[in-house]
Amino acid sequence: MKMITVYGVQLSPFVRKVLISLDILAVDYTLKAVNIFDLPEEFxxxxxxGKVPVLDDDGFTIPDSTVICQYLNEKYASNKLYPVELKARTKVRWLEEYADTKLISVLGIPLFFERLVKPKFLKQQTDEQRVEENIKHYIPPVLDYLESVLPEAGFVCETLSVADVTIGSFFLNASYADYEVDRGRWPKLASYVARVYQQPVFQKYIESDKKILQLS
Incomplete structure (x- = not known):
């Protein structure tokens, strides 16, 4: 049986979301690196x-992390990624969408890209003024919302779901860019992120990310 192939780079929060989801489902896969700064024509x-990830399931290709995760959840009939109960499943899908839209807008280009990708991979200087303006003005409203909707204990639902994987992946990248959730201002969010990080499926990528980034 042909193994599933994921095209992308592990440090992308969208790719990591798919990889962790595959681990949750106990599905074997191979990761095929794609240069996101110079995408090959075949990709x-x-x-x-022109975005990662793309999943190839024996010749059936699917772009977009959300579509991929929904496909995997339905194919393996596990309901491990999205809950069965309608309201819970809808909440998971909403928070997944919120993270994919809002967290990427404040933790992606103006933070992770500026502080880590530009100096480490592109040999360009960080625009620290842009970073600080983002931290001061644009990140707080997004974190305020998450603080208002996330639970004081556990996860978005009873067990780890795609919503938790998605939110956690973005904050993991933020941590690599030297940004941590202020526990004094957002205590529920900070505790929630810490719980997500403690999950074995996250620990696996935290350790391998450190090797990629050569972090101690």
Whole structure:
């Protein structure tokens, strides 16, 4: 049986979301690296939006992390990624979408890209003024919302779901860019993120990310 292939780079929160989801489902896969700064033409044919990840399941290719995770959840009939109960499943999908839209907008380009990708991989200087403006003005409202909806204990639902994986992946990248949730201002969010990090499926990637980034 052909193994599933994921195209992308592990440090992408969208790719990591799919990889962790595959681990939760206990599905074997191979990761095929893609240079996101110089996408090959053959990749563009399977990713019309020019984004990672793309999943290849025995010739059936699927772009977009959310679509991929929904496909995996349905294919393996496990309901481990999305709960069965309608309201719980809807909440998970909403918070997944919120993270994919809002967290990437404040923790992605103006933070992770500026502080880590530019100096480490592109040999460019960080625009620290842009970073500080983002931290001061744009990150707080997004974290205020998460603080208002996340639980004081446990996860978004009874067990780890795609919502937790998605939110955790973005904050993990933020931590690599020297940004941590202020526990004094957002205590529920800070505790929640710490619980997500403690899960074995996250610990696996935290350790391998450190090797990629050569962090101690």
């Amino acid at each position: 563009k044919r399977i990713s019309p939006l």
